[in-house]
Amino acid sequence: MVDRIKFLLDERDIPTTWYNLAADLPPLHPPLNPDTGRPVTRDEMARTMPEPLIDQELSTEREWEIPEPVRQIYAQWRPSPLFRARRLEAELDTPARIYYKYEGVAPTGSHKPNTAVAQVFYNKQAGKRGLVTETGAGQWGSALAQSAAMFGLSAKVYMVKVSFTQKPYRRSLMEAFGAVCVPSPSTETAAGRAVLAVDPDCPGSLGIATSEALEAAGADDSLGYVLGSASNHVLAHQTVIGQEAIRQFDLAGDYPDIVVGCAGGGSNLAGLSFPFLGAQLHGGERVRVIAAEPAACPTLTRGTIAYDYADSAGLTPLFRMHTLGHGFVPPTVHAGGLRAHGMGQLVSRAVEEGLMEARAVTQRRCFDAAVRFARAEGILPAPESSHAIRVAIDEALRCKAEGRPQTILFGLSGHGHFDLTAYERFFAGELDDMELDEETVIAARSSIPEQVWELAGAAR
Ligand SMILES: *Cc1c(COP(=O)(O)O)cnc(C)c1O
Numbered sequence: 001m002v003d004r005i006k007f008l009l010d011e012r013d014i015p016t017t018w019y020n021l022a023a024d025l026p027p028l029h030p031p032l033n034p035d036t037g038r039p040v041t042r043d044e045m046a047r048t049m050p051e052p053l054i055d056q057e058l059s060t061e062r063e064w065e066i067p068e069p070v071r072q073i074y075a076q077w078r079p080s081p082l083f084r085a086r087r088l089e090a091e092l093d094t095p096a097r098i099y100y101k102y103e104g105v106a107p108t109g110s111h112k113p114n115t116a117v118a119q120v121f122y123n124k125q126a127g128k129r130g131l132v133t134e135t136g137a138g139q140w141g142s143a144l145a146q147s148a149a150m151f152g153l154s155a156k157v158y159m160v161k162v163s164f165t166q167k168p169y170r171r172s173l174m175e176a177f178g179a180v181c182v183p184s185p186s187t188e189t190a191a192g193r194a195v196l197a198v199d200p201d202c203p204g205s206l207g208i209a210t211s212e213a214l215e216a217a218g219a220d221d222s223l224g225y226v227l228g229s230a231s232n233h234v235l236a237h238q239t240v241i242g243q244e245a246i247r248q249f250d251l252a253g254d255y256p257d258i259v260v261g262c263a264g265g266g267s268n269l270a271g272l273s274f275p276f277l278g279a280q281l282h283g284g285e286r287v288r289v290i291a292a293e294p295a296a297c298p299t300l301t302r303g304t305i306a307y308d309y310a311d312s313a314g315l316t317p318l319f320r321m322h323t324l325g326h327g328f329v330p331p332t333v334h335a336g337g338l339r340a341h342g343m344g345q346l347v348s349r350a351v352e353e354g355l356m357e358a359r360a361v362t363q364r365r366c367f368d369a370a371v372r373f374a375r376a377e378g379i380l381p382a383p384e385s386s387h388a389i390r391v392a393i394d395e396a397l398r399c400k401a402e403g404r405p406q407t408i409l410f411g412l413s414g415h416g417h418f419d420l421t422a423y424e425r426f427f428a429g430e431l432d433d434m435e436l437d438e439e440t441v442i443a444a445r446s447s448i449p450e451q452v453w454e455l456a457g458a459a460r
Contacts, residue, residue: 050126096399110414112143115237123224130154134209137336138170140228145179162203207312229265238271266347300358327447334422382414
């Protein structure tokens with residue numbers, strides 16, 4: 001008998017519904033139209049979103065049925081495995097039991113296809129012929145490119161320039177699926193040209209790429225705009241992860257005390273943790289949820305809760321969320337997928353309600369943890385995921401110091417096979433720990449729209 005390290009479910013166990021945490025929270029503050037200061041209407045949302053996704057975005061229903069064609073594609077890689085990290089535990093000499101839910105088994109190597117498939121499905125149903133989006137590190141762009149190809153739609157992806165240069169193979173992967181990939185800021189859009197006029201060497205940011213994608217999609221009715229993180233519907237689509245994990249913990253005869261996920265816009269963290277929080281809010285066991293974010297882009301730990309734009313040109317509605325200010329251009333750390341100035345409002349709200357805590361970790365300590373994990377467990381993590389590993393290891397070491405055998409679950413949101421340049425630089429000692437000084441944080445905060453500061457204050 002070998003000690004079990006792998007907890008697998010059957011295709012038939014793929015969840016049939018997505019879970020919506022909004023149903024179990026006090027009402028969210030509505031997104032506002034920046035011109036009127038009034039809540040965004042369905043008609044306004046319909047400019048970029050098909051009806052079923054608008055319904056989901058505004059929904060307070062607990063569960064939404066997953067369309068059968070979407071589950072059919074999920075079946076290609078879902079349910080994803082839950083592993084017990086026995087070798088890492090031994091290496092750390094910790095009494096903690098460590099588990100990880102591995103999303104790197106998806107076709108493009110991260111959790112992103114869980115929502116890409118769903119969004120492409122609804123856009124195709126609505127008669128769209130192509131899709132436009134932005135991508136940071138390229139995982140979302142590849143996931144969209146793959147899903148669009150599977151449904152026979154075109155895809156155009158604005159990719160943050162620094163990642164476009166650091167990760168050329170992500171671009172090739174998108175092109176292999178038939179997508180067009182453009183480095184952002186580009187000269188193709190007014191938003192891109194405006195940035196380049198001020199700073200021709202701008203490394204780009206998710207906020208800038210979002211402005212470009214929205215502008216491009218807005219200019220052509222046959223194109224739909226889709227997004228890889230932060231929105232309520234995206235976070236809900238990811239909850240297949242946590243729902244599966246709950247069933248897998250049944251198989252393991254265990255249950256997590258601590259759930260850790262890395263947080264960019266919050267989707268993999270939400271996907272893993274929300275089903276556990278849902279269970280807790282309905283009388284189940286209490287879990288401690290920890291969001292791990294980069295010290296270079298500390299949205300939850302040093303941001304302000306306020307209404308702000310989700311992009312940097314101010315094309316989106318205003319969302320009440322943790323934000324560093326939409327004018328913030330984060331340092332070019334290698335966890336490109338975590339370089340977002342704002343946080344998904346459901347994750348923000350969960351933090352505000354005390355359901356979740358947040359911790360910022362520096363780049364080199366994350367790569368240290370990633371390498372330690374890779375050598376023990378044989379999987380090379382994405383730099384984004386390494387933030388969750390760092391926090392999980394720190395918690396396991398705390399358990400050791402306290403002699404407490406707690407159960408720790410973390411999300412291994414993706415593999416690092418396209419991130420070898422980053423690992424190469426880490427091994428060469430070329431990576432910096434870019435912690436932000438207070439001046440930079442304060443300067444960025446000034447880009448949060450002032451009239452809305454007051455609104456947010458009034459809402460509190
Ligand atoms: C995109 C990405 C992230 C960050 O996005 P979230 O929406 O916060 O999950 C984290 N890990 C991987 C592997 C990613 O591709």
